[in-house]
Amino acid sequence: MNEQRNTAAGTIPIISVRNVTAGYGDEIIIQDVSFDVFEGEIFSILGRSGCGKTTLFKVMTGLLEPVEGTVLIDGEEICCGESAQTGAVLKKVGVTFQSGALFTSMTLAENAAFPLRLHTRLPADTIEQIVRLKLSEVGLAGFEELLPAELSGGMQKRAALARAMALDPKILFFDEPSAGLDPVTSATLDETILKINKSLGTTMVIVTHELASILRTADRVIMLDREEKTIIAQGSPQELREKSDDPRVRDFFNRSASEPDLSLKR
Amino acid sequence: MISTNLPEENPNNTGTTSHSRAGSSADAELRLGPLGFALDIHEKTFDELSLVLRGRLWVENAEEVRGALMRAVEQEPLKNVVVDLSQIDYIDSSGAAVLMELYRKCRAMNNVLKLARAGPSVQRFLDLVDFDHFKDKPILRPRAAPPLLVQIGGGAERIYRTVQDIITFLGAASIALYEDLRHPRQVKWDPLWKLIERSGSDAVPIVAILSFLMGAILAFQAAIQLRKFGANIFVADLVSVSICLEMGPLLAAIIVAGRSGAAYAAHIGTMQVTEEVDALRLMGVDPIRFLVSPRIVAVGLALPCLTIFADIVGIFGGCVVSVFALDLTPITYFNQVGRVLEVSDVLKGLIKSFAYGVEIAAIGCLRGFQVRGGAESVGQATTSAVVTSVFVLTVTDAVFAMFYHYTRFL
Numbered sequence: 001m002n003e004q005r006n007t008a009a010g011t012i013p014i015i016s017v018r019n020v021t022a023g024y025g026d027e028i029i030i031q032d033v034s035f036d037v038f039e040g041e042i043f044s045i046l047g048r049s050g051c052g053k054t055t056l057f058k059v060m061t062g063l064l065e066p067v068e069g070t071v072l073i074d075g076e077e078i079c080c081g082e083s084a085q086t087g088a089v090l091k092k093v094g095v096t097f098q099s100g101a102l103f104t105s106m107t108l109a110e111n112a113a114f115p116l117r118l119h120t121r122l123p124a125d126t127i128e129q130i131v132r133l134k135l136s137e138v139g140l141a142g143f144e145e146l147l148p149a150e151l152s153g154g155m156q157k158r159a160a161l162a163r164a165m166a167l168d169p170k171i172l173f174f175d176e177p178s179a180g181l182d183p184v185t186s187a188t189l190d191e192t193i194l195k196i197n198k199s200l201g202t203t204m205v206i207v208t209h210e211l212a213s214i215l216r217t218a219d220r221v222i223m224l225d226r227e228e229k230t231i232i233a234q235g236s237p238q239e240l241r242e243k244s245d246d247p248r249v250r251d252f253f254n255r256s257a258s259e260p261d262l263s264l265k266r
Numbered sequence: 267m268i269s270t271n272l273p274e275e276n277p278n279n280t281g282t283t284s285h286s287r288a289g290s291s292a293d294a295e296l297r298l299g300p301l302g303f304a305l306d307i308h309e310k311t312f313d314e315l316s317l318v319l320r321g322r323l324w325v326e327n328a329e330e331v332r333g334a335l336m337r338a339v340e341q342e343p344l345k346n347v348v349v350d351l352s353q354i355d356y357i358d359s360s361g362a363a364v365l366m367e368l369y370r371k372c373r374a375m376n377n378v379l380k381l382a383r384a385g386p387s388v389q390r391f392l393d394l395v396d397f398d399h400f401k402d403k404p405i406l407r408p409r410a411a412p413p414l415l416v417q418i419g420g421g422a423e424r425i426y427r428t429v430q431d432i433i434t435f436l437g438a439a440s441i442a443l444y445e446d447l448r449h450p451r452q453v454k455w456d457p458l459w460k461l462i463e464r465s466g467s468d469a470v471p472i473v474a475i476l477s478f479l480m481g482a483i484l485a486f487q488a489a490i491q492l493r494k495f496g497a498n499i500f501v502a503d504l505v506s507v508s509i510c511l512e513m514g515p516l517l518a519a520i521i522v523a524g525r526s527g528a529a530y531a532a533h534i535g536t537m538q539v540t541e542e543v544d545a546l547r548l549m550g551v552d553p554i555r556f557l558v559s560p561r562i563v564a565v566g567l568a569l570p571c572l573t574i575f576a577d578i579v580g581i582f583g584g585c586v587v588s589v590f591a592l593d594l595t596p597i598t599y600f601n602q603v604g605r606v607l608e609v610s611d612v613l614k615g616l617i618k619s620f621a622y623g624v625e626i627a628a629i630g631c632l633r634g635f636q637v638r639g640g641a642e643s644v645g646q647a648t649t650s651a652v653v654t655s656v657f658v659l660t661v662t663d664a665v666f667a668m669f670y671h672y673t674r675f676l
Contacts, residue, residue, distance in 0.1 A: 134359065145405055147639075165359075
C-alpha cells in the first residue's frame, strides 16, 4: 500500500526546510534542521513529547520566525508578519490545529465558508456548494448548521479539516490530529486523510506521536530528539521500525523505554 | 459555426464560448480565453445539448464558468445535457461546486445532466461529490427568527434561569463569606493581598487623574454661576460636599467596575470554559470560596481606600481651579472646606463605597460563572459584568440617598 503510493508521490520538493534553528527567547529547541517534503506525499514529523515537533510545525506554517534558516513553500520563502499573513503562500496551505480552533460563535458551515468569503469572490451559491462538498468529504454532511460546542471531539477535528481544505490548498498541515480521539475515530480520521491525499493529491504534513496512525498513513517520516535538538532518523516508517539500530528510534516504534527517562531527572 | 451573443451579454466573460451544430469542425481553432477555460456548445441530436469544457475549472474562473454553463442550459431547453470533461486539465472544489449547481439547475428544469469522459484525476475528484445529497435546505442563510410566542417563552425562561442563578450565587457567596468569618485562619492571605493590589493600588493612577479632573470641572462649572452673585467662596462647599458624598465613591466604583469587575468575569468565565472550575470542584475545593469570597473581600476593602484618595484629589482639583479662576487663595479654600465638610459626609461616602465594592466583585464573579460555551460567551459575560455593575451602582446610590435622608443616619 505504502510502496504503491510512494511511486505516486512526486519527486519535486514542495516544502524545503533549510538549516532551521528555532526556539523561544534564549532557549533553542531545534538546531540546524534541514529536509524536503515532496509533492503528494504524506510526511510525518515524529518524536517524543518536548522534542520540538510543535516548534517545527510553527516554523513551517510561518507562525514562528526561525532564529536562523529558511522555509520555502512551493519555491517561495515564508516568514512571519503581516505581509506573509495575507500573502499568496498561505493560500496554498491549510492548517488544522490540535484543538481544532473552530470559531465557537459560528456554525460548521460558517466556519468552512470563512476562508472562502475572505479570499475568493465566488458567489454565495457556489460558496454554499463548496461548503457542502467539503463537509461531506469529511463525513459531516447533515451537521452543517450545528455549532462546534454541539459536536464531539472527533467531529470537531473533521470540521477543522473541512475548513482547512476549503481553498483546496496544495499542502495540509496537521498538528496532532488524533490527540484526544478514541482509536476508532482516530482510524476514521486517518482514512479521511488518506482519501483526500489520494483523490486530490494534497501534500500532507502531520505532526504526531500516534504509532498506529504513523504506520497507516505516512509515506516518509523524520524523527526529532530532544537532547540532540535535530533529526535523528528519516525514512519510511516501516523501514525505521524494522531496520533502525538507533535505540531511541527502536524504543519509539516498539513503545518501550530502555533508556532511563532523562526528562524526569531535570 | 454560429457565433452567439453571449460575450456581449456579459462583457466580463473573458473565457471563450463557441456555439456549433453537430458536424462542425471549427472548434479545433478555438483557444482558451485569458481565464483559462473554454466552453463549446453543440447540439448533437434533436434532444441532446453537448457542452465541451476545456482548460482549467477552478476558483479563479468559477464565476464565469458558472455563468456560461447556466446560460447555455437556459437558452436550449433540451431534455438531455451532456457535459464533456475530457479536456479539463484541472478541477478544484469551486469547479465541482459549479457542476453541482448545474446538476441542480438541470433537475429543476426537468433535464437530465450527464458528466461524460472525465479524466482519471477529474473523476477522482468527482467521486468525492455526493450529487444527490444536495437537495437540502440552505445552510448558510441566517436562521429565521422563531415565532413571537416562542421568543417570549424563551425570554421568560432566560429571566427565570438568571434569577435562579443570582439567588443560588448569592446564597453560596454568603455561606462562603460566613465560613471565612468563622475560620479566619483558613483564609489564604497571600492571594488576597495580590487581589487587593490588583484592584486597589493598580487603579490609583487612573483614579487620581479622573477625580482631579472631576473636582476641577465641578469647580469650574460652579464658578461660572457663583461668580455672578459674588459667592465665589461657596465653590469650596459645592466641590467638597458633592465629591465626598457622590462623585468620589461613584467615580472610583465605576473605574473599579471597568477594571476589576470585567477582569473577574473574564477570568472566571475562561476558567469555566477550560474546565478549571470543574477541576477545583473535583479536588474538593469550593469554587465560590476559592474564587469569589476573596474577590469580594478584596474589592470591598480596596474601594473605600480608593474613595478616600479620590475625595482628597478631587477637592484638590477644585482648589486649583478656584485659585486660578476665582482669585481665592488655597488657605481660604481649605478653611471653607474644613468649615462645611463634616466627618459624617465622608463616612457616608465610604459606607456606600464598601457596598459598591461588594456588588462589583459579586457581579463580576456571577457573570463569570454564567459563561457557557466559548469565547463569545466570555465576551458577553465581561460586557454584562460592567453594564450590570453600573446599573446596580446607580440604584444602590439612590437607595442610600433615601436611607440617609429619612433615617437621619449619622
